[in-house]
Amino acid sequence: MIRIWIPADTAALAAGADETAAAFEEAAQARGVEIDIARNGSRGMLWLEPLVEAGMNHDRIAFGPVRAADAASVLDAILDGKEHPLGHGRTVEMPWLAHQERLTFARVGVIDPLDLADYEAHAGLTGLRKALTMEPAAICAEVLESGLRGRGGAGFPAGIKWKTVLDQKAERKYVACNADEGDSGTFADRMLMEGDPLLMVEAMTIAGIATGATEGYIYIRSEYPRAIAQMKAAIAVMEGAGWLGENIQGSGHSFRMKVRRGAGAYICGEESSMLQSIEGKRGTVRVKPPIPAISGLFGQPTVINNVLTLASVPLIIDRGAAFYKNYGVGRSHGTQPFQLAGNIKRGGLVEKAFGITIRELIEGFGGGTASGRPFRTAQIGGPLGAYVSEDMLDLPMDYEAMATHQAMVGHGGVVVFDDTVDMAEMARFAFEFCEEESCGKCTPCRIGAIRGKETVEKILRGENVAKNIALIDDLCELMRDGSLCAMGGLTPMPVLSAIRLFPEDFDRATPVAAE
Amino acid sequence: MLDETDPRVTAAAEICASHAYDPAELIEILHELQDREGYIAEETLPAIAQLLNISRAEVHGVVSFYHDFRREPAGKVVVKICRAESCQSMGASKLIARICERYNTDLGTTSRAGVTIEQVFCLGLCAQSPAAMLNGRFIGHATEEGLDTAIVEALS
Structure with a gap:
């Protein structure tokens, strides 16, 4: 029986992957052949979705984008071993993939995401198996030595955070995984949770063992319903196999995991807002100190890491810090x-x-x-x-x-x-976005965003341009230095870069008021 | 006392019970209530507050903070169109203006035909901009014609 891989990643579904899969079933039935359709994650070549593959492991050949209407002819090409206009040859030899260094995404698109045997056949669980034999402090040291930094944006060394939590004496400690991937232009967390969710369970469990935390939350934005469903299913798979829960594989370590669904607030990607939201509260930013590693979720020591940071850990533990650090x-x-x-x-x-x-x-x-x-x-x-x-x-x-x-x-x-972009409009939008998504706790962000938007609107109308640009400079300095978190603190970054690099877009032609 | 004659209140009570009245589960409780009833009715807030043993202000604070929760029923068709930078780079602003014009409505409101058009900031389909979501179904490379066809289909 031929195995056909058709991604069920949200990006593939948005391109019609379910319709393509149904068309393959139908075409196979019409030809009286049996096919085994597996729904993998996406290989990440999103302009080719739905990307259909035939075969096993590294011997798969790719076709894409395969719409429902192309299914019959692609199936014929697969069955007869013939060329097809949508064919790309062996998937692993496609230049886009061949030129990458896939460590974190090694299994995404390759395996059947919830098949534990397939996961293990592709080096899954090797990190956790090793971690179960190590001292917590040694795991933290390995992560520190690897040079792994927070992939959420801040770039803080993960090992230092872990060590801080390990050193706390507390009744309960937590691991909180930040999967509130709200940044426009990003979808790596989503692809990973959909395409290799068992990895996230393995990674968070290692973080628990390393820091003495026994409970984990993964906070996923509500815009990612499929990632939420995949993570819930992955937790059940790992619990069923004894890799999550009480006394993991008889090691004496226990770790439980829960999925928390966000509710459409960008600010909840900020770590302290996320903690508030996991506790069922408004997602307002907390004042630091204390840092979450000392007093985090429910007031207890908490490791907070982004999806990609945690996902790097099993490989670091398995292959060693030096292997990772070499990249x-x-x-x-x-x-x-x-x-x-x-x-x-x-x-x-x-x-x-x-x-x-x-x-x-x-x-x-x-x-x-x-x-x-x-x-x-x-x-x-x-x-x-x-x-x-x-x-x-x-x-x-x-x-x-x-x-x-x-x-x-x-x-x-x-x-x-x-070249059709209007950078003054993008600067205006940066303030508007901050206005919409500010939690409202600190004044520089809450009020600054509104005043900033109004001031760029004046520039767009050509009113006192030079004076208003100076005003924005001043406002941005205040937001950067006076905001509680990155929302207000970094909104100046897109605004000022637009003004600095594209001044011509701010030089509006029809001034209505003289300087 | 709960008003047990109001089905929305009894739904809220059932959902709170299924979460063991844990106030940390408030957001999930509100999600489930909205999934079931279509919106969060004002009448349910005091009941939830009482059952979770938190103040009405706290419940109100959470409902009003998060964009997902609606205070009134939406139309039969809910279209969310992404307005974030990536989608803007592929003409999302124009797309939104045209769809709103076609259905004679504004962002965030419901047309007479029962179409609610809303903004969203990022659906995670940024390589397929502009992106949209129609009654929970994701659409990449959204066009005016494509969305219109899907809306008409969903209305009928």
């Missing part, structure tokens, strides 16, 4: 799953070691703009990240190098714009 540049170790989005010809997921240039991502992998018009800018690191100009494209994706140029890696999202 990357400077103080940015390991790989980052970058996400190519917006006006881009070949959008999707590119996992590469830190140090790849923005140009390699946008032009090499991405193939330039989708519209075919000239590139104008890219916003990197989400809605609070900076816009970059064409002459910055040779910058390496590296926390420090980006920071030197007043930009940031963030969660690795790259949103491309062509």
Whole structure:
């Protein structure tokens, strides 16, 4: 029987993967052949979704994008071993995939996501098996030594957080996984939870063992219903097999996990808002100190990490810190799953070691703009990240190098714009977004966003442009220095980068009032 | 005392019971109530507060804080269109304006035909911008014509 892989990732479903799968069933029946359809995660070549594959393991051949109407002819090509206009040859040899360094995403799109045997056959559980034989302090040390930094955007060394929680004496400790991936241009957390959810359970369990935490929450935004369903199913699979719950595999370690659904608030991606939300409260930011590692969820010591940070851990434990640390540049170790989005010809997921240039991502992998018009800018690191100009494209994706140029890696999202973009409008939108999503606790963010939006609107109308730009500069300094969290603190980043790099867009032609 | 003659209140009470009256589960309780009733009726708030042993202000605070919770029923068709940067780079603003014009409604309101058009910031389909969601179904590379066809289909 031939195995046909048709992704059930949300991105594939949004391109009609369910209809394609139904069409394959129908075509197989009409031909009197038996096929075994498996629903995998996505390989991340999102312009080719639904990407259909035939065969097993590394011997799979790919076709895409396969709409329902193409199913019959693709099935014929598979059965007869013939060429097809939608064929791409062996999946692993496709240049987009072959040029990546997939560590975190090694299994995504490859395995049947909830099949524990398939997971184990592809190196799943190796990290947890080893962690069960190690001292908690040794696990924390390994994570610290690997150089792993927070992939949510802040880039804080994960090992330091873990060690801090381990050193706390408390009745109960928690692991809280931040899966509130609200940044525009990012979808890596979603793809990972949908395509390799068992990995998240394994990773959080290791974090529990390493820090003495016995309960874990994964906070997933409500816009990701499929990720929520996959994670709940994965928890049940791991509990059923004795890899989660009381006395894991007879080791004496216990760890329980729960999924928490968000409710459409961007701010809940900020760690202390997320804790408030997990506790069933308004997602308002908490004042630090105390840091969550000392007093976090329900007032107890809590490890908070992003999905991608935690997902890197099983491999680090299995292969050792040195293996992971070898990837990357400077103080940015390991790989980052970058996400190519917006006006881009070949959008999707590119996992590469830190140090790849923005140009390699946008032009090499991405193939330039989708519209075919000239590139104008890219916003990197989400809605609070900076816009970059064409002459910055040779910058390496590296926390420090980006920071030197007043930009940031963030969660690795790259949103491309062509030359039709109005950067003054994007600056206005950055303030509007902050106004919509501010939790309201601190004044610089709550009021600053509104005043900022109004002031850019004056510029858009051509009113006292120079004076109003000076006012925005001043306001941004206040928001950056006076806000409680990154929402108000980083909104100046897209605004000021737009003004600095694209001043011509702010030079509105019809001034109505003289200086 | 709970008003047991109001089915929305009894639904809320059932859901609270299924979560062992744990106030930390408030957001999940509200989600389930909205999934069942279509919205969070004002009349249910005092009941939830009483059952979870928290103040009405706390329940109100949570309901009003999160964008997901609606205070009034939505239309038969709910279309959420992403307005975040990635979707803007592929013309989301124009798409929203045209769809709103076609159904003679504004963002966040319901048309006479029963179509609610709402903004959303990111559906995680940023490589397939502009993205939309229609009654829970995801749509990549959304176009005016495509959305219109899907809306008409969902209305009938």
